[in-house]
Amino acid sequence: MCDLVSASSRLPTELLLEILAHLSGDQKTLYSCVLASSRWNHIVTPLLWKRPCFYRLDKVELFATTLINTKGRVGRYAGLVESLSFSTLAESDRNNPHLATLVDTIINCMAQLSNQGMGTGGARWTPNVIKRSRSLSRNSQASEGDVGLIDDSVLQLSADSQMSGMRLFDSENTCAVYKSSLKKLDLRFCKGVRNYSMQRLAPKLASLVVLDLAGGLRTDITIAKLAQHMCGLKRLSLAWTSNLTDFGVSEIVQRCRDIEALDLTYCTQIEDTSMFAIAHHLESLTALSVAYCAGVTDIGVREVTSRCTSLKILNVAKCLRVSDRSRKNMEKAGITSKCDSFEPFSIHFDPNTGPLNKR
Numbered sequence: 001m002c003d004l005v006s007a008s009s010r011l012p013t014e015l016l017l018e019i020l021a022h023l024s025g026d027q028k029t030l031y032s033c034v035l036a037s038s039r040w041n042h043i044v045t046p047l048l049w050k051r052p053c054f055y056r057l058d059k060v061e062l063f064a065t066t067l068i069n070t071k072g073r074v075g076r077y078a079g080l081v082e083s084l085s086f087s088t089l090a091e092s093d094r095n096n097p098h099l100a101t102l103v104d105t106i107i108n109c110m111a112q113l114s115n116q117g118m119g120t121g122g123a124r125w126t127p128n129v130i131k132r133s134r135s136l137s138r139n140s141q142a143s144e145g146d147v148g149l150i151d152d153s154v155l156q157l158s159a160d161s162q163m164s165g166m167r168l169f170d171s172e173n174t175c176a177v178y179k180s181s182l183k184k185l186d187l188r189f190c191k192g193v194r195n196y197s198m199q200r201l202a203p204k205l206a207s208l209v210v211l212d213l214a215g216g217l218r219t220d221i222t223i224a225k226l227a228q229h230m231c232g233l234k235r236l237s238l239a240w241t242s243n244l245t246d247f248g249v250s251e252i253v254q255r256c257r258d259i260e261a262l263d264l265t266y267c268t269q270i271e272d273t274s275m276f277a278i279a280h281h282l283e284s285l286t287a288l289s290v291a292y293c294a295g296v297t298d299i300g301v302r303e304v305t306s307r308c309t310s311l312k313i314l315n316v317a318k319c320l321r322v323s324d325r326s327r328k329n330m331e332k333a334g335i336t337s338k339c340d341s342f343e344p345f346s347i348h349f350d351p352n353t354g355p356l357n358k359r
Contacts, residue, residue, distance in 0.1 A: 017043055027053050049080035057093040057102075060086070064102045067109040078110045078181070085186035086193075087212070099192035104201060111178040111204035180207045188237070189215035195222040202229045214239035214263065220248035227255040237263035239289070249274035253281040261287040265315070268293060275300025279307040289315035289339060297321040305330060315339040 011019075020043060023029050030048040034041050054060045070076045084106065086094065093099060185208055187193055198213075199222055205211075206229045214237045223244065233256040238244055244267045253259065259282050264270060270293055278288065279300075285308045290296045296319050305311060313336045316322045327337040 013043065020044055020047060023047070024051060046080050049077055051083040051085075052081065053088060054086060055088055055090075057089060057096060057099065060089070060093075060099065060102045060106075064105040064109070067106060071109050080181065081110060082181055083184035083186075083210075084182065085184075086190050087186050087188035089190075091189075094190045094192055096192045097194070099190060100194055100197040103187075103193055104197060107180075107182070107201050107204050110180045110182055112180065113178055178204045178206055180204065182207055184208070184210040186212040187216055188212045189240075191215075191217055195219055198222050199225045202226050205230060206232075208233060210235040212237040213241070214265075216241070217243060218248075219243050220245055220251070223248040224251040227251045230256055232256075232258060234258055235261045238267060239263045239265035241267050242269065245269045246271060246273040246277070250277040253277050257281050258284060260284050260310075263289045264293065265289045266292045269295070271295030272297055272300035272303075275304050279303040282308060284310060286310050287313040287339075289313070290319060291315045291317040291339075292319070294320055298323050298326045301326050301330070305333060305335060311335055313339050 020030075020033060020040075023033070024047055027048065030044055033044040034048055052063060054063070067078050071078060086099065086103070089099070182205070185205065193216065195218060198218070202225045205226065208230050209232060211226075211230070211233060218238065218241050220243070223238070224247075236252065236256070236259055238248075238252075241264075244264070246269075249264070249267075249270055250273070253262075254277070262278070262282070262285065264274070267290075270290070272295065275290070275296060278285065285304075288304065288308075288311065296316065298321070301314065301316060301322055304314060312334070314330060315336070315338060316327065316330075317338045330337045
């Protein structure tokens with residue numbers, strides 16, 4: 001290692017950064033590089049914190065503790081994190097309610113209150129779809145008692161004063177706008193993170209570009225709450241969300257109109273109403289999956305394929321009411337009608353090098 005560090009000292013910083021960037025998925029090696037020298041520490045630290053990996057719940061707790069202990073230090077840690085994925089945890093850890101507490105802590109450490117008002121995204125809100133979301137305030141009030149989950153018995157932290165200063169829901173300032181370095185969040189099959197936790201955190205997730213909530217038992221109300229704050233969302237997965245209806249899909253597509261990839265696989269309650277909403281609001285859509293959605297028919301498919309001119313993938317596998325003729329028409333138009341891989345909808349998918357641009 002010493003010889004390697006000595007040789008690298010003659011390399012320009014830009015070249016060394018380009019080389020070390022290839023280790024971005026290897027946390028263990030990156031950690032060793034941080035300890036090699038002060039120069040390497042300065043270069044590698046942003047790479048180490050950019051996309052942390054978690055395989056055990058105690059590692060998530062350690063991560064949250066570190067963020068709390070370094071909160072307020074300029075340029076340290078919380079502002080370096082761009083992607084969080086908890087789907088690599090064991091099933092027992094993903095279903096553990098303690099995970100919700102840790103996610104709350106991490107997101108709150110990363111979020112900073114902005115002086116801006118509602119932001120330009122507020123102009124996109126549509127009055128006629130807000131009616132049902134008025135009940136969100138009732139849900140939030142009912143769950144205020146759950147804020148007490150973050151205490152000494154849970155995190156066993158010495159920073160009690162910092163923890164008590166964190167508010168998971170700004171009841172007196174619901175229009176607060178937050179900024180964060182977080183761009184990607186993967187909560188796939190994380191049932192331990194309940195819907196009320198997601199609703200409270202919604203304002204702190206405004207910076208998200210990629211969100212994976214597949215298999216998390218999310219409700220229409222939760223989706224509506226999230227949609228209010230994530231107008232810049234480009235990739236979203238709600239696969240295996242049996243509670244999702246046409247209302248929830250309409251809320252998302254009317255407020256998050258920049259979505260390019262949308263995964264609705266096995267959302268069994270959605271029908272052609274969702275397809276029409278998608279067709280009329282998602283002009284930039286390139287990949288859509290409605291596999292196993294029995295309510296989707298040829299009419300909905302035709303509407304999406306005719307209006308979404310950038311569409312490359314429309315996965316209608318096991319859609320029993322979509323005819324072979326529609327599938328052949330899609331193939332003739334260069335649209336893939338059956339996607340065996342979920343890579344285009346993955347949180348780690350790179351649209352610049354992925355199969356969407358290779359076609």
